[in-house]
Amino acid sequence: xAQLKKKKRGTRAKREKxxxxxxxxxxxxxxxxxxxxxxxxxxxxxVDQQIFETDFLQNEGQRRHLRVVEVPAHRxxxxxxxGMPLAISTPxxxxxxxxxxxxxxxxxxxxxxxxxxxxxxxxxxxxxRNSNRSFVYLKRRVNPDLVEQLxxxxxxxxxxxxxxxxxxxxxxxxxxxxxxxxxFTNVDxxxxxxxxxxxxxxxxxxxxxxxxxxxxHARVVKDVESILPPRPGKDLVLSIDRRLQFLAYRExxxxxxxxKAKAGTAVILDVGTGEVLAMVNQPSYNPNGxxxxxxxxxxxxxxxxxxxxxxxxxxxxxxxxxxxxxYRPETLIDTNPGYIKVGRNRVxxxxxxxxxxxxxxxRKSSNVGxxxxxxxxxxxxxxxLYSRVGFGxxxxxxxxxxxxxxxxPFERWARIDQATLSFGxxxxxxxxxxxxxxxxxxxxxxxxxxxxxxxxxxxxxEQVVSAGSTRALRRMMETVVSTEGTAPLAMVPGYRVAGKTxxxxxxxxxxxxxxxxxxxxxxxxxxxAPRLVMVVMIDxxxxxxxxGGQVAAPVFSRVMAGAMRLLNIAPxxxxxxxxxxxxxxxxxx
Numbered sequence: 001x002a003q004l005k006k007k008k009r010g011t012r013a014k015r016e017k018x019x020x021x022x023x024x025x026x027x028x029x030x031x032x033x034x035x036x037x038x039x040x041x042x043x044x045x046x047v048d049q050q051i052f053e054t055d056f057l058q059n060e061g062q063r064r065h066l067r068v069v070e071v072p073a074h075r076x077x078x079x080x081x082x083g084m085p086l087a088i089s090t091p092x093x094x095x096x097x098x099x100x101x102x103x104x105x106x107x108x109x110x111x112x113x114x115x116x117x118x119x120x121x122x123x124x125x126x127x128x129r130n131s132n133r134s135f136v137y138l139k140r141r142v143n144p145d146l147v148e149q150l151x152x153x154x155x156x157x158x159x160x161x162x163x164x165x166x167x168x169x170x171x172x173x174x175x176x177x178x179x180x181x182x183x184f185t186n187v188d189x190x191x192x193x194x195x196x197x198x199x200x201x202x203x204x205x206x207x208x209x210x211x212x213x214x215x216x217h218a219r220v221v222k223d224v225e226s227i228l229p230p231r232p233g234k235d236l237v238l239s240i241d242r243r244l245q246f247l248a249y250r251e252x253x254x255x256x257x258x259x260k261a262k263a264g265t266a267v268i269l270d271v272g273t274g275e276v277l278a279m280v281n282q283p284s285y286n287p288n289g290x291x292x293x294x295x296x297x298x299x300x301x302x303x304x305x306x307x308x309x310x311x312x313x314x315x316x317x318x319x320x321x322x323x324x325x326x327y328r329p330e331t332l333i334d335t336n337p338g339y340i341k342v343g344r345n346r347v348x349x350x351x352x353x354x355x356x357x358x359x360x361x362x363r364k365s366s367n368v369g370x371x372x373x374x375x376x377x378x379x380x381x382x383x384x385l386y387s388r389v390g391f392g393x394x395x396x397x398x399x400x401x402x403x404x405x406x407x408x409p410f411e412r413w414a415r416i417d418q419a420t421l422s423f424g425x426x427x428x429x430x431x432x433x434x435x436x437x438x439x440x441x442x443x444x445x446x447x448x449x450x451x452x453x454x455x456x457x458x459x460x461x462e463q464v465v466s467a468g469s470t471r472a473l474r475r476m477m478e479t480v481v482s483t484e485g486t487a488p489l490a491m492v493p494g495y496r497v498a499g500k501t502x503x504x505x506x507x508x509x510x511x512x513x514x515x516x517x518x519x520x521x522x523x524x525x526x527x528x529a530p531r532l533v534m535v536v537m538i539d540x541x542x543x544x545x546x547x548g549g550q551v552a553a554p555v556f557s558r559v560m561a562g563a564m565r566l567l568n569i570a571p572x573x574x575x576x577x578x579x580x581x582x583x584x585x586x587x588x589x
Contacts, residue, residue: 073205101161274448499523
């Protein structure tokens, strides 16, 4: 029995043993061979790509990530005449995005907007509007510390689609002091105001191009080659002296604030070269800051705003009289009874000055005396002298928005026009034009072209008034800056000063205002050999004083006192410094 069971178990085991047929055995060997061949092929392909096709694959990879990008060129520097920087370009980064790669998810845009100081909704709308583009600026010209924060955020949150582009940002070390002269650029580094606009093509550089490799996040990882090197802009050297500019700006700002004035302007010229050494205005603005809402503050009033020059015109009326050959400084003019009728109009003086000479007409600023002189001269000769010294003619400095002023042709003058023109009503000038006219008187009758750029070789001037007449006139104007004249507050201790005041009623609808004035002073120093001419204009002083000798003359005195020291100009009136100092400190008219 046991043997029978054992035999059955052996038969069952033999019956359960798998039998491999030749057909299935061939399939197994085929599959194993196929796997082996595949492994060998993959191994060979890996060896081939890593060793034999390395250059080809690298080139293909570079081709897919190779881009030609623009290399920005920095804008030329603007300096003062001594080489001190007034406008410089510094490299900064701008943040841009690829709307196709940057996720609009709140978890991505939220931290990004916080770092950039933007609103999430604004960013999302910007990305949506440019969804078909691969480049859009998020924020231009950001500070280095913000770039550092942004890089940390991108690395920490693995944000893709954000890149940085190197640009240049304009910086103005002089701030508001030079704002009206220098101007400013926009976000694309294009001149918008002032000399930045006037010489934009000169200052602007030409960008270059280079081929780079970018990674999957569009970041530049390698510079391949330079295609075109950038060409930087050319530097611009101004005629302005930084020291005089600061001095003039400080005193003008103080005067405008002290007199509660609406605005003010001051210009300083070099008599011998026609260079503008200082040109300041109030109110001003900071060219490094925001520009919104300050449009009216951008214009350079010294060259764009015109006004009636008032009594500062009287020296030119007297110059025409001297040029005619019929008048001398001691020639007498009868101003009795203190007014003169011209047709239906009446010209008045503040007081009845009686019979006075030409010097007193200037010293006491007699409207009647100036009118009688003008009416006695041919209209053409009067107009000719006004025109020769530059009234009604552009100063041709190339400054944007430069005004020509207005001088009506003499053929259209009525007698009352001839009279009022003699004391500065009926024509319009800019502060720079008025300064140019006074520089003619200071330069022995030579009219020099004005320049806002430093001149290594000044051009020849044109003789428009005789030297004898201008020298006589300077002696007459010197009496204005005395205790008996209208501008003792214009005195500069140690120096002889010549000048003329002006107090002008402002033109309003229907005539002239009764309580709005322009306070003017135009003068030169030192009289013995004039070096500088300065014009000061204060618009609508409202603190009680409004005469040119009270409001504008002190600005001239303080600025010129500092300018004489800075330029190391020798004094020419040392015989009575105490008397001059007392006049400057205590006497007003």
